[in-house]
Amino acid sequence: MLKLFHVPGTRSTRIIWLCEELGVPLEIETVSFSVDFRMSPEWLTKNPVGKVPVLEDGELSMFESGAMVQYILDRYGDGRLQPIVGSPAHAIYMQWSWFGEATFARPLGEIVNHRRNFDPEIPAVVEEMANRALLCVKAVNDAVDGKAFLLGEFTAADIMVGYCLMLCNRLIPSHSYENANQYWTRLCQMNGAVKAFSDLNQGPLSR
Numbered sequence: 001m002l003k004l005f006h007v008p009g010t011r012s013t014r015i016i017w018l019c020e021e022l023g024v025p026l027e028i029e030t031v032s033f034s035v036d037f038r039m040s041p042e043w044l045t046k047n048p049v050g051k052v053p054v055l056e057d058g059e060l061s062m063f064e065s066g067a068m069v070q071y072i073l074d075r076y077g078d079g080r081l082q083p084i085v086g087s088p089a090h091a092i093y094m095q096w097s098w099f100g101e102a103t104f105a106r107p108l109g110e111i112v113n114h115r116r117n118f119d120p121e122i123p124a125v126v127e128e129m130a131n132r133a134l135l136c137v138k139a140v141n142d143a144v145d146g147k148a149f150l151l152g153e154f155t156a157a158d159i160m161v162g163y164c165l166m167l168c169n170r171l172i173p174s175h176s177y178e179n180a181n182q183y184w185t186r187l188c189q190m191n192g193a194v195k196a197f198s199d200l201n202q203g204p205l206s207r
């Protein structure tokens with residue numbers, strides 16, 4: 001059985017969301033987000049850079065959320081929630097999945113990290129990162145114009161990007177990208193999202 005080491009509101013929500021949509025059983029162990037825990041020798045054997053999440057499947061142990069999503073789809077998905085591998089649609093699916101972690105999550109993570117490490121925060125730094133994140137919201141806004149989801153049908157790319165929209169809404173509360181707002185509302189109605197975000201207020205961003 002898959003086992004997820006989870007912190008509410010972090011990227012581990014992607015795995016909970018995906019498994020719920022697929023109906024794949026998942027054992028969830030909530031762990032501490034403290035630096036002491038994450039930098040402990042025991043945790044560093046699971047995640048060598050002291051971050052969350054970690055996923056285990058028997059002997060297999062993984063520490064990148066996007067790779068976990070793809071592994072679960074390929075091993076347990078029976079072709080669901082991703083286009084046929086090698087098709088142009090799959091290329092676009094990968095594009096949005098990678099965008100979710102490599103481009104969109106990055107400035108948002110920098111805001112979180114900056115606020116954790118600088119008190120008071122430096123407004124110019126937060127503003128720069130917020131502007132970068134808002135460019136990503138605009139890209140999503142344009143992509144879902146006239147479509148329910150990024151590829152038309154719901155795929156795991158929506159989970160990768162949906163996590164960023166959740167974070168964005170908490171960190172940069174108001175923006176006027178209407179398609180993106182409606183897309184986010186649609187995502188929030190999915191069973192997987194309801195489950196994945198049910199413990200948000202117990203997470204590190206609830207402060």
Ligand SMILES: N[C@@H](CCC(=O)N[C@@H](CS)C(=O)NCC(=O)O)C(=O)O
Nearest residue numbers: 010011050051052053063064065066
């Ligand atoms: N690319 C990694 C990023 C992991 C990551 O940055 N996790 C955050 C929580 S969502 C974390 O542990 N941050 C602590 C830190 O960077 O100090 C993934 O997708 O798993």
